[in-house]
Amino acid sequence: MFDQLFDSALLDSALRAMIPILLAALGGAICERAGVFQIALEGMMLAGAFAAVAGSFFAQSSAMGILFAVGGGVAVSLILAYGAVTKRGDAIVLGISINLFAFGITGFLLPQIFGVRGVFQHDRIDGLERISIPLLADIPVIGPVLFRTTVTAYLSFLLVPALWLFLFRTPIGLRLRGVGERPAAAATLGVSPHRYKYAAVIASGVLTGLAGAQLALGNVVQFAENMSSGRGWVAVVAVMLGRAHPTGVLGASLLFAFAEALGFRFQGNGLPVQITDALPFVVTLLALVIARKRFARLLDLTTASA
Amino acid sequence: MAIELELRGITKRYPGVIANDAVDLTVRSGEIHAIVGENGAGKTTLMSMLYGLFPPDEGEILIRGEPVVFSSALDAIESGLGMVHQAFKLFPTLTVAENVVFRAEPTRRGLIDREAGHAQVRALADRYGLAVETTALVENLPVGVLQRVEILKALYRDARILILDEPTAVLTPQERDMLFDVIRRLREAGRTILFITHKLGEVMAVSDGVTVLRNGRSVAELVTAETTPAEITRYMVGRDVVVTPRPARRSPGESVLSVSDVTVLGEHDREVVQGATFDVRSGEVVGVAAVAGNGQSEMIEAIAGLRPVAAGTLTLAGVDVTHASVADRRAAGLAYVPEDRHGVGTAHNATVSENLLLGYQREAAISRGGWLRLDEVRRRATELVVRFAIKSPSVTNPVASLSGGNLQKLVLARELAREAPLLIAEQPTRGVDVGAIEFIHGQLLDYRDAGGALLLVSAELSEVLALSTRILVMFEGHVVAELDPAAVDEQEVGRYMTGAHLTATHA
């Protein structure tokens, strides 16, 4: 049973499931560190996926797809930045409505631009190429998984240590954490909370855009309506479980990705798709229950009663 | 001596208020200059403008004769000013060193040079006798140390002029004396200190010169050596104020609140209150004196039902309320004026009427069959607003627009109207103006004389000494002493508050 379940194909599908969640969650972690409650990841990822397909289709280049995806993610992130930072609006209300906006606008543009409903597939959409790293790709089992993959995947691997170094070892990272913790204290020392929060939200736009590109040009080569299907929310949970720490976020993302990949595998073994689809969310909920002590801050943020 | 700092005609207006009205201030180099005034006199507004937090409407600031215009605190810092705010502006999860070097971090190849940071901060601390552990996380430090971190922050930025806003408010008398030593050492090193306070004893003890603010104006500039506390007081309040405790009209009666061997858990299940035992009887005021963070807040929360009691029993008016709900405690006879009147005592967006209704909404006079009698709600609210002279345009206005004093009067009105046998009053006069303080003290003593049992917690030792029948001192979660306010002074209470009596007995 286990031999059948755990092989490099499973690792591969887990990895593919992980990349979008990880990228989005790293973006969420930056926002969390800067003190912006970021629950618009779902919508930003969806917008990124749509823009990726559009860019790749029109320019017939996956590079342009990635560029468009980043643009799409950033564009949506700016709505959040303006509303929550400049106008001091409620980040929860904004996050929810931005998600619905992204759902609506991609659903609107799909028939308007491509003349189809539901799913857009086309030969002219240039998917992300899998790039092999010589030698490393030949390592048994993990080699083909980790070192024969997309550019966005490589980027996400590099981002984990890079973000750690940035947050905990650079002056800008220190200031970002300071802004998130005590904006007024940072402001009196000449560090503008506004600017840092904007930068954090835009960075999350870039990363969720990349997540969308991986989703629509890497994992599959198409745009399907609402194709983020909850991954952005899982990323929100990953940020909380990983305490907005890059390695913690990596671990949480990996957990959820394995659940998704296992679900996919069980499906192949005859379990109904309805049940296996629920698996990542059930695992996410269980992880929440197990790690519940960590949510005091979020609870404080989201309830009036704390 | 040269003039280090001069303010000329500084004016700041807000809708309906003139916070600062043509304030003048002259401070010499190497001087400890006190700025005194009652709450609301405009001290903090003035210092905020000096520190560049917002600009004055009129007037100018000169540093060593040069006019300066600050558009942010950063400008002020660059001009050699440093400020230790009353509410510390520190980052709890960062280390002492990180807090100090923040935005002026020593770096090596783009990364923070942590060794250099620690070394620099440690050197600075040693030089001025500011004992701190540079690797400690700020969230784990007591307030006295936090203040040293704030001073280090200013010194690290090479502040020539250091502004200390009410620096002793959070300190024990012993910590205060240490602070004064540091200040004197800074003066010897040629730095200038602006010391904001409303405590005259401190002015006399440490300052060289004094500027008195009243109602937003500078009313006097005095040389400390040539003046007296009485003179400063006259300038501060415009009349002589003598705080005379009103003697109780009757001797204490039966026990209303009985706290027996109560243990309360705080964060990480730490025992923050251990085996507290005391009574509060009708017709008496029991004052609780403690340095912030010694369990007094948690103990009050446990009595009020906002925090579970881990062990021991609570009896209120003869009823065991150890594990009772807040509603049941209130029904048994609890009234409570909480420390945080903004977050706990009131709801900002709710109206005056709604704020006055809380705790009564299920009483027969107010509601029937689950439906509110809105005319009665309104009538009662109007009556309380009039009786307690709460200044609000109408009872349907949100309380967000009320001043601190009026907000506190609202909370007090609601809680006193319960006519409950027990009243807990936490920091009842913190941050309210002189008139309101007198009013609130009067109401509290009337309550006592009407046979109420009052449990008073206050950071103002003078208030505790003036109002209490008995004083309980808490230290590290224990009630360590019961004192007679007539027989002790602030120093004596302070010794118990810091646990100094423990070392004395053991030695």
Next chain:
Amino acid sequence: MPEWSVRYVAGLLRGAATSPVTHSLLLAFVAGGVIVALTGQDPLVAYREMFGGAVDGSGLRNTLSRAIPIVGMALAVSVCFRAGVINLGGEGQMVVGGLAGTVVAIYTPGPGAFVIPLALLAGAAAGAAWALLPAFAQTRLALPILLTSLLLNYVGRAVTGYLVRFPLADVSVTLATTRQVPESARMPKLPIFGGVSLSLLLVLVLVVAMAVVYARSVVGYETKMSGFSGRFARYGGVAVERQTVAVMAVSGAIGGAIGTHLIIGDALRFIEGELVLSGLAWTGLLVSLLAANRPILILGAGLLFSGLQIGGLAMQRNADISWRLAQVLQALVIIAVASRMSLRPRRRREADSVEVEELAVEPARVGQV
């Protein structure tokens, strides 16, 4: 016209003209127009079709029909939002309740007067039960309802999908669906505008009832205070935890009943994934936000958003512009309004915690709403 009525109307108009909601609506329509124009279509045509389609022909009937679930789901979420409980699980509660109600409607014999109320009750009970999961997760395990209720939407979707594909499936059709609701168990239609479900009346009664409860009852007062500040409510003796559980149950019950209506009063079959397609629960959530959780305003905002969607469908038929523009507009309105509203008490700024009277006149507080 007497002078006072002129002044009253003028006052209303002035209020509407200066209201941030009006500004947000205008802003959303302008932005939506720009989006339409960018896709090469004429925004004026789009809006003409949209507004016309909402009322022309069968438009009014459809607008009223769609307003039933939108207003209903808005009322459901308003119960929670008013009390400061962020229930994002309306969709799951609606779907789970909807299936339970459908099953009762299909399999319970008897006259409609008995089966229909029973189905609504069953739907309400199941919706409430589904809502209690995140409620207890918060009160017992300290897990934020915001996340658990939302994640349970996906689980609810999957569980109902499984049930209608396997145990409850109608094997005579290829779709994953239940059998059709028998004639006798269908919600009757009111003879107005060519037939609108009787549920409309039920929703209207609910609007009035909730308006009265919110404004005049003890629990209405207590939940409102909890929404303003949970710490304040708890200090005053309100059992906030119990209240959280109660509002979630009520909210889930309304959602479950609405889900039931969507089948027995409209679709007649519970088809896998159908109920979530048009995002009614989320539209309801936006409506409640726009109406600041006030029932009478919810009715108005619900009719507006329903009209946008029905008009959008007409626009799609007649001008070949996707009806999803309606969803874009709805979200844009709330985004525009959002900077002025809050689900939670606004956090006091750090400077405010300084216990100094003078700060009362500092800009930080003056600038605050």
